[in-house]
Every structure is written in structure tokens, then in C-alpha cells.
Amino acid sequence: MKVSDHEETTKKRGTVIPFRQTxxxxxxxxxxxxxxxxxxxxxxxxxxxxxxxxxxxxxxxxxxxxxxxxxxxxxxxxxxxxxxxxxxxxxxxxxxxxxxxxxxxxxxxxxxxxxxxxxxxxxxxxxxxxxxxxxxxxxxxxxxxxxFTEVDKETIIINKHDKARRYMESGKFSEAIQQLEAIIAEHPNFWAAYNQLAQALFLNHEVDKAISITLEVIEKDKGNLMALCNLADFYLEIGNNEEAKKIVSALCTVKPIDLDHRFRIATVFSKAQEFKKSYDSLITLQKHHYRESIPFLKCFAVAAYHCADFNKAEAAWNRAALLGDKEAETLLIRLLEKTLEANDVYYTSFMMNI
Known part of the structure; x- marks a missing residue:
């Protein structure tokens, strides 16, 4: 190619503007x-x-x-x-x-x-x-x-606690109960283990024992937030709405610094059909860049739906579906098909951080 031809080709292609990554x-x-x-x-x-x-x-x-x-x-x-x-x-x-x-x-x-x-x-x-x-x-x-004065002891108890959580997530409630009872025997004031034990017992259909342990925690550790949330969940599950309502009213005045605790309260609000309170809490968590796990997205979608913010409900169910949640996928399809009824939209999970 002649030099003049090359220059002409360059002119036709135009000048290349470099992209600067600042x-x-x-x-x-x-x-x-x-x-x-x-x-x-x-x-x-x-x-x-x-x-x-x-x-x-x-x-x-x-x-x-x-x-x-x-x-x-x-x-x-x-x-x-x-x-x-x-x-x-x-x-x-x-x-x-x-x-x-x-x-x-x-x-x-x-x-x-x-x-x-x-x-x-x-x-x-x-x-x-x-x-x-x-x-x-x-x-x-x-x-x-x-x-928790010794690092080794702290590591051991955390590992045991996590092992119990994994048992619960896989539906092995009897194994979780055994593990948590062993932790409590060694650390009788480790209230998180009591709270998790109460959840495991409830899921294992030992309802009275779960409620009894939770009431014991509330009595001995005044204001234990996770115990209050558990108790509200238990009462809602068995239909004791009057007692649940008292706890929900108390939770309305609480604003914990821990974001996981704030989310836990928001789930109770959703279960109690206090959707506006749940929605407001979840919006605040989003502003704090709270992690969008499947439980968070599903709770957010339910609250948004009942607050008539259908676009955000759709977006949350869509993200949960992309993460592999089949229930969210089903609700999303029904929402898009306009066959979803309000009675079909509720939040039930109480397997939260404790």
C-alpha cells in the first residue's frame, strides 16, 4: 500500500481516543x-x-x-x-x-x-x-x-455452635439438640446456644420445651433480643396471636446496632403481618448495604408486595430465584402472570442468626 493510501485509510477510520482507567x-x-x-x-x-x-x-x-x-x-x-x-x-x-x-x-x-x-x-x-x-x-x-478469656476455648465453642447450625440447616434436629445441650452443659450462661436449642426443639415438634427454654432465657438474661424474636415466632406458629402481639409491640421500640439483629426483627414483623414496619426496616438495611441473602430477599419481597411496591417485590423475588430459590421463582411467575393472591404471600422462616 502506498503511504498516501495508508494516510487516507487512517483518516476514514478516524482518530482513536484512548480509554483511561482512573x-x-x-x-x-x-x-x-x-x-x-x-x-x-x-x-x-x-x-x-x-x-x-x-x-x-x-x-x-x-x-x-x-x-x-x-x-x-x-x-x-x-x-x-x-x-x-x-x-x-x-x-x-x-x-x-x-x-x-x-x-x-x-x-x-x-x-x-x-x-x-x-x-x-x-x-x-x-x-x-x-x-x-x-x-x-x-x-x-x-x-x-x-x-472467652482464652482464644482456644472461644474457637472450640464457636466451632461447636456452627456445627449445630449446620445440623439444623440439613434437618438433623436431634443431632443439633444433642450438640447444643453439650455446649450449654459446659457454658451454662451462653444464651445464644439456648436460643438455637429452642429453635431446634421447636422444629423437632417439642413445642412446649422450646417455649419453656425461651422463657427461661428471657427471665435470666433480661432483654435478650433473639429470645424475644424466637418467642414471637413460636407464638405465631401455634396461633397464640395475642401473646405474639405483645412481643411485637415491644420490638417496635428496639433499634439494635447489629444489622443481623435488625433483620431478625424485620422477619418477625413480616410474620406478624406488620408489613410496613418490616418494609421500613428492610429499606434501612439496604441503605447500610446489608447482604442480600435468600432469606433477606424473600422477606423483602413479601413486605414490598403487601406495601404495594410490586416493582421491588418483583426485583427481590427475581434475585432470590437467580440464587436458586424455587419458592421465589414460583411467586415471581404468578406475580408476572397476575394470578398471585395476597393470601399466598407470607413469610414463614425463623431460621435466622442467633
Whole structure:
């Protein structure tokens, strides 16, 4: 080809504009992955973002949030401390996030110190109420720390608890009961094991015993939120709506710092047909980027449907169906075919985090 021909061809094709991948580009990709609960992908993009734009505090804070979600609390704290020490010492929210990470790591003193710094720096901050709640949790953890003074003992009990949960998920309720009773024999004040035992007993058709154990927990551990939620579930299942209504009314005044606990309450609201309360709680959890598991999506869809937000109900059932839930797929089809009746839309599961 002649040079003049080549030049003419180049003119016809036009000028190639290179695509520049900036820090902002990778940050946006990371945020999208985070909202889809794809933490590993979010981590990849956010690490690229901070590499390309090292002076942006928001990038490091979001990276810290993802690391915390992945259970890498120490690495999360490294990002937060870097922001405070090198980028923006006035970003007081970092102290609150540090406190949460230290709490997860079991460093109660450090967690309390960070909470107090946050409260001093931000007396009117967005996380003020949550910070006060965290202080209460830390105080409780300090009182209960005698059961978790040694790392090996803590690891053993967590493993046993998880094993019982797996038994329940696979329908082996008798095995779960045996495992949980063994945990309680060794740790008679480990209330989470009592709560899970009550669920296993109820699912094993030992209703009276399940209710009795739950009432015992509520009496001995005043305000045990998971026990109250269990009791509400049990009463609703056996048709004792009057007693269930009393508990639901009490739960309306509770706003726990733990997002799993907030979701647990939202499921009780849905079961009690307090759909507006459930929907409002679930919307708030979405704003906190709460993980969209199948139970969450199904509860969200039910609440949205009964609040006449059919588009969001459809979207939630669709995502649950894509995750493999057949019930959600059936409800979605009926919704689209306009054959779905309100009486067919309800939430029943109470196999939640305890």
C-alpha cells in the first residue's frame, strides 16, 4: 500500500481516543460490586482505586469497609489509621469504624477508647446513637468475657455452635439438640446456644420445651433480643396471636446496632403481618448495604408486595430465584402472570442468626 493510501485509510477510520482507567473509575466499580455483595471483586477494584488516587480518604474508608466485611479487621484498621494520620485527621467517622473493628477482634478497651473519641469529636454525628449502643454492647461483652478469656476455648465453642447450625440447616434436629445441650452443659450462661436449642426443639415438634427454654432465657438474661424474636415466632406458629402481639409491640421500640439483629426483627414483623414496619426496616438495611441473602430477599419481597411496591417485590423475588430459590421463582411467575393472591404471600422462616 502506498503511504498516501495508508494516510487516507487512517483518516476514514478516524482518530482513536484512548480509554483511561482512573481511580474514580475503579472506585465506582468497587462500589457496584460492594452493593451486589461481591466483596472479593469490590476489594480488587478498591485496591486499584487507592493505588491510582492515593490522596482520597473516601477510597480508603470504603476499602476498610470491604475488608471488615471479609473479616480482615486488622487490615481494615490499617486503612482507617492511615486516613487519620496521613490524609484527614478530622474524619471522625473513622474512630467509630475502628471501634467496631476492635470490638470484633475482642479488644474491648481499644474499642471503648475509639467510641469515646468519636463521641467527643462528633457529638451530633450520624453514628452518635449507634456509638452509644456499641458502648452498651462492649459493657455487656466485658461482663461476659470470663467465657472467652482464652482464644482456644472461644474457637472450640464457636466451632461447636456452627456445627449445630449446620445440623439444623440439613434437618438433623436431634443431632443439633444433642450438640447444643453439650455446649450449654459446659457454658451454662451462653444464651445464644439456648436460643438455637429452642429453635431446634421447636422444629423437632417439642413445642412446649422450646417455649419453656425461651422463657427461661428471657427471665435470666433480661432483654435478650433473639429470645424475644424466637418467642414471637413460636407464638405465631401455634396461633397464640395475642401473646405474639405483645412481643411485637415491644420490638417496635428496639433499634439494635447489629444489622443481623435488625433483620431478625424485620422477619418477625413480616410474620406478624406488620408489613410496613418490616418494609421500613428492610429499606434501612439496604441503605447500610446489608447482604442480600435468600432469606433477606424473600422477606423483602413479601413486605414490598403487601406495601404495594410490586416493582421491588418483583426485583427481590427475581434475585432470590437467580440464587436458586424455587419458592421465589414460583411467586415471581404468578406475580408476572397476575394470578398471585395476597393470601399466598407470607413469610414463614425463623431460621435466622442467633
Amino acid at each position: 481511580g474514580d473509575y475503579f472506585f465506582d466499580k468497587g462500589i457496584k460490586a460492594y452493593r451486589k455483595n461481591n466483596m472479593k471483586r469490590a476489594l480488587f477494584f478498591l485496591q486499584k482505586a487507592v493505588e491510582m488516587k492515593e490522596s482520597e480518604p473516601a477510597f480508603y474508608c470504603q476499602l476498610a469497609a470491604v475488608l471488615a466485611e471479609l473479616g480482615e479487621f486488622e487490615r481494615s484498621n490499617e486503612q482507617l489509621l492511615y486516613v487519620l494520620e496521613e490524609l484527614d485527621p478530622t474524619l471522625a467517622e473513622c474512630y467509630f469504624f475502628l471501634a467496631n473493628n476492635y470490638a470484633h477482634l475482642g479488644f474491648i478497651d481499644k474499642a471503648e477508647k475509639m467510641v469515646h473519641v468519636y463521641l467527643e469529636e462528633q457529638p451530633d454525628g450520624d453514628f452518635y446513637d449507634d456509638a452509644l449502643d456499641l458502648l452498651e454492647v462492649l459493657e455487656f461483652e466485658r461482663e461476659e468475657s470470663e467465657f
